[in-house]
Amino acid sequence: MQRMSLRFDGIALAPGIAIGKVMALHSSNRNLVPEKRLIEESSKELERFADALKETEIQLASLRDELKTRLHEKEAGIFDAHLLLCADRAILNDVKKLIENEKCCAEYAVYVVSEKYFEVLKNLQDAYLSERAGDIRDVASRIISNLTDCDIRSLGMDDKRIIASHTLVPSETATLDKKKILGIIVETGGETSHTAILARSLGLPAVAGIPGELIDSLQINDRVIVDGFNGRVILNPDNHAEESYRLKAQAADQLRSELEQESRLFPDTTDGFRVPIAANIESHLQMDESRASGANGVGLFRTEFLFLNQVVPPDEESQFNIYKQLLLAADDAPVTIRVMDIGGDKLPRAGSVAVEDNPFLGLRGIRFCLYGRRDLFETQLRALLRAGVFGNLRVMLPMVSSVAEVLETREIIHALQEQLASENKEFVSNLSLGVMIETPVAALQSEHLAGLVDFFSIGTNDLVQYTMAIDRGNEQVAYLYRPANPAVLKLIRNVVEVAESHRIHAGVCGQMAADPVHALLLLGLGVHELSMAPAAVPVVRRAIRSVSMYELEQLAAKALGSASAAEASKGVYDLLMSRAPELITEE
Amino acid sequence: MLSTAENSGKVNTAEREVVIGNKMGLHSRPAAEIVRMLSGFSGDVSLSRVDGRGEAADCHSILSMLILAAGRGTRLSLRVSGDGADGVLEKVGSFFDRNFDEESE
Numbered sequence: 001m002q003r004m005s006l007r008f009d010g011i012a013l014a015p016g017i018a019i020g021k022v023m024a025l026h027s028s029n030r031n032l033v034p035e036k037r038l039i040e041e042s043s044k045e046l047e048r049f050a051d052a053l054k055e056t057e058i059q060l061a062s063l064r065d066e067l068k069t070r071l072h073e074k075e076a077g078i079f080d081a082h083l084l085l086c087a088d089r090a091i092l093n094d095v096k097k098l099i100e101n102e103k104c105c106a107e108y109a110v111y112v113v114s115e116k117y118f119e120v121l122k123n124l125q126d127a128y129l130s131e132r133a134g135d136i137r138d139v140a141s142r143i144i145s146n147l148t149d150c151d152i153r154s155l156g157m158d159d160k161r162i163i164a165s166h167t168l169v170p171s172e173t174a175t176l177d178k179k180k181i182l183g184i185i186v187e188t189g190g191e192t193s194h195t196a197i198l199a200r201s202l203g204l205p206a207v208a209g210i211p212g213e214l215i216d217s218l219q220i221n222d223r224v225i226v227d228g229f230n231g232r233v234i235l236n237p238d239n240h241a242e243e244s245y246r247l248k249a250q251a252a253d254q255l256r257s258e259l260e261q262e263s264r265l266f267p268d269t270t271d272g273f274r275v276p277i278a279a280n281i282e283s284h285l286q287m288d289e290s291r292a293s294g295a296n297g298v299g300l301f302r303t304e305f306l307f308l309n310q311v312v313p314p315d316e317e318s319q320f321n322i323y324k325q326l327l328l329a330a331d332d333a334p335v336t337i338r339v340m341d342i343g344g345d346k347l348p349r350a351g352s353v354a355v356e357d358n359p360f361l362g363l364r365g366i367r368f369c370l371y372g373r374r375d376l377f378e379t380q381l382r383a384l385l386r387a388g389v390f391g392n393l394r395v396m397l398p399m400v401s402s403v404a405e406v407l408e409t410r411e412i413i414h415a416l417q418e419q420l421a422s423e424n425k426e427f428v429s430n431l432s433l434g435v436m437i438e439t440p441v442a443a444l445q446s447e448h449l450a451g452l453v454d455f456f457s458i459g460t461n462d463l464v465q466y467t468m469a470i471d472r473g474n475e476q477v478a479y480l481y482r483p484a485n486p487a488v489l490k491l492i493r494n495v496v497e498v499a500e501s502h503r504i505h506a507g508v509c510g511q512m513a514a515d516p517v518h519a520l521l522l523l524g525l526g527v528h529e530l531s532m533a534p535a536a537v538p539v540v541r542r543a544i545r546s547v548s549m550y551e552l553e554q555l556a557a558k559a560l561g562s563a564s565a566a567e568a569s570k571g572v573y574d575l576l577m578s579r580a581p582e583l584i585t586e587e
Numbered sequence: 588m589l590s591t592a593e594n595s596g597k598v599n600t601a602e603r604e605v606v607i608g609n610k611m612g613l614h615s616r617p618a619a620e621i622v623r624m625l626s627g628f629s630g631d632v633s634l635s636r637v638d639g640r641g642e643a644a645d646c647h648s649i650l651s652m653l654i655l656a657a658g659r660g661t662r663l664s665l666r667v668s669g670d671g672a673d674g675v676l677e678k679v680g681s682f683f684d685r686n687f688d689e690e691s692e
Contacts, residue, residue, distance in 0.1 A: 117650060124654070
């Protein structure tokens with residue numbers, strides 16, 4: 001029977017299109033509490049346990065070795081930690097004791113012991129150790145899989161499949177045999193989750209944000225289309241949809257291999273203007289991905305993720321090491337680090353924050369830094385000042401809405417520099433400091449900010465939202481969200497003009513820069529630099545190389561006088577359609 | 588686990604006090620290093636808090652040592668039993684004395 005065709009829009013994790021049968025890893029298959037089966041002879045059970053352990057160690061070691069050649073050494077380190085846990089005497093002894101004393105099966109014993117240690121570690125109130133708690137569960141479920149012969153790879157993976165799961169833990173993502181996987185669908189996971197980074201490095205299309213109930217309802221022979229460009233999943237597509245996606249997939253493959261050849265080309269327009277393209281990243285693990293895309297340095301390193309998942313905020317030393325590593329990896333290319341952008345929809349677990357009626361208009365960004373948790377802000381600035389000596393660092397302040405905020409931050413930086421000098425520590429004395437232009441007030445007052453800073457970075461996600469009074473996250477109005485709205489374009493044009501008269505540069509690091517049509521519109525408005533997710537860099541580079549700055553300036557001038565977003569972007573859209581239609585993937 | 592040491596009369600036992608001096612405490616890297624140091628030694632090695640809180644940790648187990656949650660300044664009693672206990676005590680003890688070769692600042 002043909003099941004009904006359904007379409008879901010989620011978050012695009014990794015580009016590409018996959019069409020095929022689904023393999024759902026239901027949570028019940030993996031996190032099932034093993035039944036307490038009583039056994040006759042504990043010696044046989046101990047042997048089964050020893051075999052499963054050996055099998056697990058071999059798997060982990062080969063996973064580690066495989067990852068070492070393919071990815072960052074750090075990523076492989078996860079499996080080193082798992083191997084140590086697997087061979088840990090406290091766990092082994094407890095499991096053996098339980099099997100001998102209780103005469104229970106090994107699966108149950110492993111489960112009970114791992115849960116015991118999981119609880120102990122979880123309750124130690126130490127961010128590092130509570131992370132290790134998850135590792136114990138991960139290793140235990142692998143051992144249990146090996147005991148029950150029901151691990152991912154033996155779940156009937158006879159042919160190529162699209163993997164669907166609520167979430168994928170690193171060891172599962174790494175187990176995925178690329179030859180058998182077409183694509184990935186998950187419920188949870190952001191652009192920088194392990195799943196996303198790994199999927200991109202393997203060239204597998206992936207989409208997150210698909211409801212768990214849908215994943216649970218999937219049946220083994222359901223056909224699915226994963227559209228990793230638009231973050232879309234289509235369940236049981238009709239013949240027409242499948243055929244049209246098949247053509248798109250072919251074109252995408254063709255385009256990808258072409259774009260790979262172009263990664264060393266400069267982003268120059270046909271009339272010779274070079275537009276630096278930098279990468280937006282959240283983890284130093286993405287540096288390889290960024291370099292492979294041909295991006296020049298980092299235009300936005302988001303630091304709030306260092307804070308958001310932590311029980312205890314990271315201290316100066318650990319932040320210093322992260323920033324230093326990043327700067328060294330960038331090899332003197334500019335690295336723009338944004339201080340923690342906390343508040344709005346991003347709330348930390350560490351430190352209590354009062355509940356706000358309207359968090360997007362509340363204590364967020366620089367306001368949180370200055371008036372919420374100034375202690376965390378000072379620690380972060382100290383780490384940045386010290387790390388700055390290892391590369392080309394720029395520091396950026398989010399959500400600035402007044403001159404006073406910049407002046408106050410400058411004073412703090414000055415005081416911290418004196419402190420560091422008195423401690424005989426190395427630090428940068430002329431820190432390059434910029435502000436994000438994300439609010440209409442900052443855009444309109446930019447001439448007063450310009451004299452106080454070294455650069456502007458326009459954060460279009462928020463600028464569009466605050467200018468149009470539209471919450472992108474609210475599905476009832478999200479379709480009205482239009483980055484090319486002429487009011488937004490006018491604000492951007494004003495910021496660029498101010499920057500030029502003050503001889504500082506103005507870049508764009510929002511989602512808008514990652515869309516080829518919008519990116520060209522921004523260049524026409526005079527934006528000096530674009531920063532985007534590494535995956536978008538090759539597409540935007542080709543778009544830039546297919547047009548002239550002269551044409552873009554003409555079209556942007558017209559766009560400024562338009563009545564609507566559709567009218568404003570039409571000129572550039574038509575131009576790109578005539579020069580490089582293959583780059584337009586969004587509907 | 589420690590019972591084997593007490594049951595067999597001829598086993599050497601050696602003991603001394605150590606103090607955690609590095610900034611991050613007894614975390615997973617030094618714990619793993621200790622396990623590696625002891626890989627050729629089949630005797631019992633334990634760490635327990637001098638103040639008597641918590642259970643003794645088995646130094647053959649990283650997990651067991653992590654659960655001690657021994658931060659900087661914690662005083663611990665290091666106890667080794669088995670053939671060559673003195674040498675092992677010296678080796679492991681000096682690793683603590685060197686602050687696990689980490690910064691103490």
